[in-house]
Amino acid sequence: MDELLERVVRPPLANVWLDTLGDSAVLPSAGEHFAFSTDSYVVQPLEFPGGDIGRLAVSGTVNDLAVCGAVPRYLSLGLILEEGLEIALLERVMASVAETAREAGVSVVTGDCKVVARGQADGMYLNTSGIGALRADADLGMDRVRPGDHVLASGPVGGHGLAVMLQREEAFGFESELRSDVAPLSGLIGRVLDACGEDVAFMRDPTRGGLAGVVTDIAFRSGWRLTLDEACIPVRQEERYAADMLGLDPLDVASEGKVVIVVRAEASERALEALRAHPLGREAARIGVVEDDRDGLCDMITEAGGRRVLQKPYGEELPRIC
Amino acid sequence: MAALAEELAELTVPFRERTLRFMEVCGTHTVNACRSGVHGLVGSAVTLISGPGCPVCVTAQRYIDAAVDLGRDASVILATYGDMLRVTGRNGSLEAARSEGASVRVVTSALEAVRLAERHPDRQVVFAAVGFETTAPATAAAILEVRKRRLANFTVLPCHKRILPAMEALVSDPEVRIDGFLCPGHVSVVTGSELYRPLVDGHRIPCVVGGFEPFQIMEALVHLARQVVSGAPLLENLYPQVVTPEGNRVARALLERVFVPGDSAWRALGVIAGSGLDLRPEYQDLDAVVRFGVTLGEDRDPPGCRCGEVLTGRCRPGDCPLFAKACTPVRPIGPCMVSSEGACQAFFRYRRNERRREAVVS
């Protein structure tokens, strides 16, 4: 996938905003800056414990805007529906979209709907694009990451991917009640920026690729070494068990309601307090530091007391979880 | 843990010059040792080497080619454990075949493959039966189930291996120095720890059966070191919670009933007598090689690939010129990088910084 994007999709479009590879594009307009982001959703199954494709579609784009320091405001919604899709299901999904948008403080202001033949679109595909104004006190980017910074996680990771995988047909011989953590984080992130402003260097939500994907990317692209402490990384017990059963590492699995934050050391406590004061950040924790070493790798101190490199997950990409 | 590391360091002081080489022959040991950072705790006098313990890695290319060719047959659904998917043979990999339209299905249990055959009576299901004695009983159970249900559309591609003949071949090789074996946990659950008796009594090699947690791995290494120091090789079982001397009798009986030891080709080790599990004559009709008239071809390693030497402990993954350059988990060349139990993938995932940091230090 990464290769496909690199070699075929991006080159014809190359421009300074696209090339920054941020979660949203930050665009100037008459003195102000806006963030603009888009995502398509092809999750299977459409409904799962803890959420559905509608909640995912709103949360995903809202979060991509929020992690760039923008206040998400307006979304577009594109629907591609398979002929024969149960109306009641569509009603439930639309109710989810509406409720999640209310929760996030955004409005769906434009949209489109198409129907395709039976056998296409696997029930439903959604696309959301979102726009938000950049906060004046936000200055976020990979280049702001410095040695000494602390790395925080807003809560337990891996929940979404595990919950969805266990509901799939191929999870033959498995039964589970695990719930996805899908949630819009505009409120949570707003609180952190209120408390810490420019002391926040970088944020990203650990979706595809999980926590491991985010921290290894930060290490690689900032060029600094990150060191994490395995014992400090929050993972829910139930989700650890599920990962054990599936032979997966929770650090490699997607969350859709969590954020990884790199913050100046002196603001770290303030950031954690702000996170923990919010219902979606009660279990926030400091998970690591940025080291003064031009290594570009992410190290982890293991529970057993050893050290190992944390690697971006690859290979058979976990299909259709977002 | 710290106490174990200290004891290991003390015991091995006399061996600083030549270093003690302990070999593990189990994919799970390979991964867990790397993942938990145990390699960094063993001190400079001990090297924990990875042996031929990864079933997918040791499956000779001729079987991979046979599986891929069968997979590309339009009448066939090829059922396989996940790890086999990306190993590349003469005619591509199962994954490549799948993306070109072949019916290749990943199963987590041999019985799932049998269910596939029941659900698709119009297709022939071929199950790629790869794995050691831990996994072979599952195939045996599946075969008996197929007989019970009288299914005419199920066969296996028999690639099961027995670990002991490979261990014996390695200790008999003067180029490979092994001071002791960390014996596999789950293979031993099935076979029983007495399996390794010939290595201790015949070849005079210390053998310790150990569990998978880092603490258990370190403990096993300490016991191996103690044995070396005492000069009297023993067969020790440090995983008695699940490993007994005779193993799982029901599983062994099933193996006896369905399989008979035969010659088998291993990557890097060549053909080892009695090292494979062939179907008994009364089950030959369920052998895919027979049903489809498959001719097993030649084995050929990709040029430059040193998987063979990695598998026999002759070199470390980092010593292969392709490692982390042309050969990465995203674009693997040899099976040791493909398999999640392979030494190269484990090294790449958890120990890649070693080479880089060593370079910086020197």
Place this chain on the structure above:
Amino acid sequence: MCLAIPVRVERREGDEVWVRLGSVRMRVSVVLTPDVGVDDWILVHAGFAIQRISEADARATWALAEASGLGTTPEELVGP
């Protein structure tokens, strides 16, 4: 393929059992361990139970797994 942690049998249906770990249940064949019953702890490999393990030993194995971050010992094993 290898589940190194013991799991508990919740119910048995012929040659199969359902094991539960936390809130996830998994179907496992007991053809290789026919004597396994409800409440037993077993080791699973590739969809089959390969060994029954005593409660005391399951507890000991879990204690080690816990120490290396695989999860806390299941409540059924944590005695008074």
